[in-house]
Amino acid sequence: MKVKLERTKSNVAIIFAGVVLIGYLIVLLGLANVGQQRLLSSQQNELQLRVNQYANHIETFFSQSHDEMQHLANHKALDTFFANLNSGMSMEYGLGASLHKLDKTLVQIREHKMIEGIAVYQRITLIDPHGRIISDTHSEAPVSQQELPLSELFEQQLGSKIVATEDNGQIAVTQLTTVYRHNVAIGVLIAVINPELLKKLASALEQQQQNSEVILKAKQGDVVAWNSFDTPQSATDSANLSVNVKIVGTPFELVGRFSPIGKRELFTSTGFVAAMSLMAVPVIIGFFYLLRFNTSKLLLETQVKLSEQQQQRLARSNDALRREISRRRESELALEYQANHDQLTGLPNRKYGQNALDSAIEEAKVDGSRVLVMYSDLDNFKRINDSQGHLLGDILLRKTSKRLRSSIRDCDEVVRFSGDEFLLICAGVNSHTMAHELVQRVQRQFDSPFGVEGNEYHISTSIGVAIYPEDGEDAETLIKHADAALYQAKEQGAGTYSFFDANTTQLFKRSELLERKLRSALSSNGLQVYYQPILSLQDRKIVGTEALVRWHDEELGWVAPDEFIGIAESTGLIHQVGQQVLAIACEQANVWQRYGSLRLAVNFSTAQFRHGDKLLQQIENTLAEHHFSPELLDIEVTESLLIHNESSVHSVMGNLREMGCRLSIDDFGTGYSALSYLQQFSFKKLKIDRAFVMKLEDNEADRALVSAILVMAKALDMTVVAEGIETEWQASFLGQHQCEFGQGYLFSKPLPADEFELLLKQQASA
């Protein structure tokens, strides 16, 4: 009975142990399954993150290559080549040099652009709109253009595009960039991207011991960036984890395939479960809670370890990314600086200036302040630059920039707008007094001369000023108005400044119109010459004539000489005007010599003497061409020519005198009359200005002055011509005071050539 009872207890214990064992196994397997699911989920997240990061790397890379190609499209070597090509030059004579430079530029970029030691571009080619190759870094191999969408780039104004093409089973990735000049597409840069670089970017975090595959997928085919599967079949196993990410702005999709974690390092394999089950028998009850605890701990440690690995990988790739970003940032900053600054002076350029003015206006809108815009132009820079060479001109521009910079406040901007034009932007200007002070401060910078190579150069600046918001509410209007005000300042003379007023714009527009019309009149010989007789006051016989330029335009009617001569002087057209007038007058006066000796007086502007050698040559050639004797020519200049007492003027006047021409001082008494010059330049004739003659009858002071001039002229052995004689009284007064010659409406107004000839005929037949 006792034995039976013990056997029954033992069976119960065994059944109990069996039940406990089954329960243990169920719990064990359940826990393992939960751990596995969590690990799979974690792996999926990690892989998604990793593929996203690859896609980001590739997007950033393409963005950078896009910028580089845009920069190349605007490179000076391309500019020079296309400009020289457009002028029709041949390769043998000139164009070849530009092409050589272009070739070198492309090769340099191909060879030197590297990322992590890998060349970025395999090949760079420039083609023209007909598909002809202009320059190529691999001229020996043909360029396949069939699959490239070149017509889209040339015709649809598409700036750039990344394309994938298939060539002999290989996928080529190409960055296409359109080259524009004057908004016309004149070429396309074809840059073939090195596939090895793309592969590197798309597999930076892959390791050989893990089974994975990363593919750049395009419609045209695949680029396999990484594959560490043992066999092709294992790569396409349906159990693999797969992640797809589209790469924005490219034809590619990035596809990653990874073996699941269970096949690599899962701790709940069949063997493990069996071993655990066998081991469990002797320790079923004693280790039940211990095993359960241990399982949880293992799960946790595995998760922590995996997480640490991920963190380390991420930290490494983040470091690399940070370095790359910082390098690109530096490169972008350098490019940005170049794009916004003028290389010669280091000052911000026009583009930057316009943006800076936009910003200043925005800020002024917020705080209700004013913005002052000064448009500055160097008055005699062009003359120095032309006569002394561009090297000196460049030095002067650099020195000018420094002075301008030092003349304004730290918060203000100085911009080199173009050539010798600068824009100064001063924000927070609260009153007109302050505005005047700022402008004057800039002009004072030009008080002292510029010293270069031991010589001193006096340069002044004229400034046009416009103020926000009174003179314009946007940058474009303000600049336009400051420019108009500059024109106004220039009209007033060198070294002056002027604030914008609306009337200036009208004036500006008229000046532009006049300049355009004058050019056209010059090219069609549309200027006319009128002749006013000069008579001997003793016998009232015509002894000479003064040639006067007149201009009639179909649209504008008669344009006053004062108006168009001023414009001709400021635009440099005065040389052509002078040339035409002299040629016409010499030809005509030569014909009139048949009626008796007739002197010809021609006015010369001070501006013409700026290029004295040229003027001298011009006079010599014209006299020779029309066989007109220099002894009959009176060169009439005004006193303003003598103000600066320049040695070049001395030399030209001396040469004219040696040629036999007679020098005559016009409008005497109205300007800068230094008597010493009358002798110094050996003037032979003096013309009393009409202003004195007009008031002779009424004004005793003028009578005294004219008498004094006549006495002085006699003493200096000069003949005198009185201008503007309108009454008989004036003529007889002047005659009685030994004034030899006169001209004016009393005798005749200026006449066209045929009418003047009639006068000569009448005189000859009388």
Added chain:
Amino acid sequence: MKGKSMWLASLLLLVATSSFGRDLDEIKQAGVLRHIGVSYANFISYVEEERDHTLKGLDVELIQGFAEYLGVKYQFVPKQTHTLYDNLIGRKLRYVDGRVEYGETLPIEGDLIAAGVTILDWRKEVVSFSTPYFPSAVWLMSRSDHSLKPIKPSGNLAKDIKKVKSMIDGHRVLVKAQSCLDPSLYRLEQTGAELVMSPDERKLNEMVPAILNNDAQSTLIDVPDALVALDKWAGEIKVIGPISEHQRMGVAFPKESVELRQAFNCYLKEMRADGRFNQLVEKYYPTVFHFYRDFF
């Protein structure tokens, strides 16, 4: 005593105004090599700026290297284009109507001239040239808005020259006497072109600015200067075609400085052999290789 002083003074005067250039031994003894030059293309760029100056260029580096080769100091002597030879040979000279005219005696201030000097027959009468070190030729260049159109090369240089000369009848062409752009060297008087003589004080590298300034419609220009100008004023100027056959440039020495010239030729030979010369040319005229591959 008075007679002796007079004699000594005469001797000193004779030494001071001696018209013989120094040869190698005298230069080594003096310890300095004096390089006469003028700013021109990328051969010499010399700018005096207040108390300082900048000096660079192919010829500057070439002659500085020569001075180092001789173991003496280098000194640059700036001159004007039209007086370049005067202080090398010790005489005022002018090239007029196809012949050289000598004027008064002048002090000798330099030992050699290197300034992109073209070897011309009349110059060979006056000085001795080194082995040629740079190729050249003279082209016609005009403003891009001018009516003259660049020629289409025929493959025959003589024909191309003839074509260009036939096109300039009645056109104003800027030229420069006493330089490689002297019209008499190329018989331009027979072309019917209106030749505009550039003033003496204008430098050779100011010929292009002069046509941009409308002094003439076109100018003669030598190839090295044209290469610089095409880069600097791209789009504003164009090359019409050739005016001269191929020319060469050399370093000019006084006739009597035989050993100095030989030393320079040895130095140049070494430079060419070890590739330093081509590196120097590449630095200042990277595009010249395109036109004169055979020369280098």
